[in-house]
Amino acid sequence: xxQLIKKRIAKFNRHLRIRKKISGTTERPRLSVRRSxxxxxxxxxxxxxxxxxxxxxxxxxxxxxxxxxxGNVQAASKxxxxxxxxxxxxxxxxVALDRGGDKYHGRIKALAESLRKAGLEF
Numbered sequence: 001x002x003q004l005i006k007k008r009i010a011k012f013n014r015h016l017r018i019r020k021k022i023s024g025t026t027e028r029p030r031l032s033v034r035r036s037x038x039x040x041x042x043x044x045x046x047x048x049x050x051x052x053x054x055x056x057x058x059x060x061x062x063x064x065x066x067x068x069x070x071g072n073v074q075a076a077s078k079x080x081x082x083x084x085x086x087x088x089x090x091x092x093x094x095v096a097l098d099r100g101g102d103k104y105h106g107r108i109k110a111l112a113e114s115l116r117k118a119g120l121e122f
Contacts, residue, residue: 033102
């Protein structure tokens with residue numbers, strides 16, 4: 001139990017270090033990524049106006065029809081392929097990635113790379 005608490009505190013501290021450096025603007029919103037056991041949640045946030053510009057996740061009903069399991073690397077890359085072009089049609093081409101204290105590895109990396117392939121700049 002004590003080791004679990006240490007991991008959560010370490011993740012929280014990493015998240016604070018990231019948030020000190022990253023801030024979203026209207027021209028370059030912050031792409032906040034939240035990873036749970038079964039899903040991935042993403043938001044494009046304008047921190048200056050305190051507005052969420054666009055939100056997407058693996059819980060979308062149309063998206064769930066296209067994948068078998070929504071909590072793996074394949075689902076994360078598919079999520080970027082599906083929602084990347086939608087962000088570009090809304091006029092968002094540059095984002096600042098906020099990985100939320102998670103390592104840039106696995107599902108986070110797959111999502112980021114598929115969004116880059118769709119045309120977003122980090």
